[in-house]
Amino acid sequence: MSERAPDEHHHRARWLAGAAGLTAVGTVAGASVARSLGRRVLTEDPYAGEDFHLLDADRSSVVTTADGVPLAVREVGPLDAPLTVVFAHGFCLQMGAFHFQRARLAEQWGPQVRMVFYDQRGHGQSGTSDPDTYTVEQLGQDLESVLAVTVPRGPVVLVGHSMGGMTVLSHARQFPKRYPSRVVGAALIASAAEGVSRSPLGEILRNPALEAVRFAARYAPKTVHRTRGAARSVIGPILRAASYGDEKISPSVVEFSEQMMHSTPIATLVEFLHALEVHDESAALPVLARVPTLIACGDRDLLTPMEYSEAMAAQLGKSELMIVGGAGHLVQLEEPEVIDDALVGLVQRATPSKLVTLSRRVRDRVRPHD
Structure with a gap:
């Protein structure tokens, strides 16, 4: 595991928070973040020709939630497959955030x-709804709607990134009888069981500019376009700078x-930010303890620092904790290959008797060439 000195980590966190505050009035921090990203971007792009829209060509459907919100769904693989893996994406993202896993x-x-795969409410191609429904609790109910329609029977592994x-945690708390009778495994990637107020993101959440935008989005939606720039200038730099570690990263990625971040509606952005601050799904951990669980995160994640993942893993006896250096x-x-391999391992642990041939396929894939 890669280590970062506490003072250095704290200094970078304070810089990010300060930069985000500066952008409320201009482009100073934006330029600074751009220079920071520029130092990390590869000159030769290994994904220059990558088709990041593979999911658009997959089988599509719409799941309507109990309160009438249409959720865009994509599927790959046979309907009668022995196992279904359902992916839930993170804040300000879309189902395409799992592009490399799908490929x-x-x-x-x-x-x-x-x-x-599906887009969460208010994100991507899914519908918007009343701001009062932009809560982590509601997202757990939406996941149950997706499962009821797309996976009415058979074992399921849930994979969630960030939000x-x-x-996934919200679903486990609200529908504990599904574990392990239906949900036989789960992956929590770069996530947290409790509010993120103690991370650098928490400092941004206390910025009064965001509360003003949240008020406008709720009570003066016709004027919210005037505050779009202010809100994005406050939160944009922290999202961009925290998305990737210090290692070189593909410009295309x-x-x-x-x-994905830029296309997120402003009401979705500010309301779910608040939801991330106040959520507490720690009661879900004893439920998830019933099934094999993968907990993974980067050691340079400033939005959900690895301490959150370590705390969850400590309460989950059947969990595997993976800290991805850099x-x-x-x-x-x-680091898609690291996460892909970890998900393969999770599925093997979750369904040891159902996917014997799958295990053989994995062994064949990793066998050294003569």
Whole structure:
């Protein structure tokens, strides 16, 4: 595990918070963050020709939640696969945040596993709703709606990144009887069981500019466009700078993740920020303790620092804790092979008797060439 001196970590966190505050009035921090990213971006882009829209061509459907919100769903793999893996994305992202997992794991698992991806409410191609519903508790209920429609029977493994991990926790707390009768495994990637007020993001959440935008989004929606720039200038730098670690990163991957962030509606951004601050799903941990669980994060994640992951792992006896050295918050985009391999391992642990042939496929894949 890569270590960072506490003083250095605290200094970088304070710089990020200060930079985000400066951007409320201008571009000083934006330029600073751009220079910071520039130092990390690769000159030669290994993903220059990558098609980041693979999911757009997959089987599509719409799941309507109990309160009438249409959720965009994509699937890959046969409907009668022995196992289904459902992915829930994070804050200000879309189902495409699992692009590399969809590309690699669909090929590796073949007909053994069906994968289901969906956009959370207010994100991507899914519908918006009343701001009062932008809560982690509601996201857990939305996940239950997705499961009821897309996976009415058979074992399921849940994978959540960031706010998606909180979605999984929320689901476990509200629907404990599903574990392990239906949900046989779970992955919490760059997530937290409790509010993130103690992270650098918490300092940003206390910025009065965000509360003003939140008020406008709720009570003066016709004027909210006037505050879009202010809100994005406050939160944008912290999201961009915390997305990736200090290692070199593909410019195409950075551009792809920023496109998802920029397309997020302003009401979604400010309301779910508040939800991330106040949520507490720690009661879900005893439920998740019933199934094999993967907990993964980057050691340079400033939004959900690794201390959050370590705390969850300490309460989950069947968990595997993976700290990815040099990676930031979007670890599944930054170090996809590490996360892919960990998910393969999770599925093997969660379904040892159902996927014997899958295990053989994995062994064949990793066998050294003669």
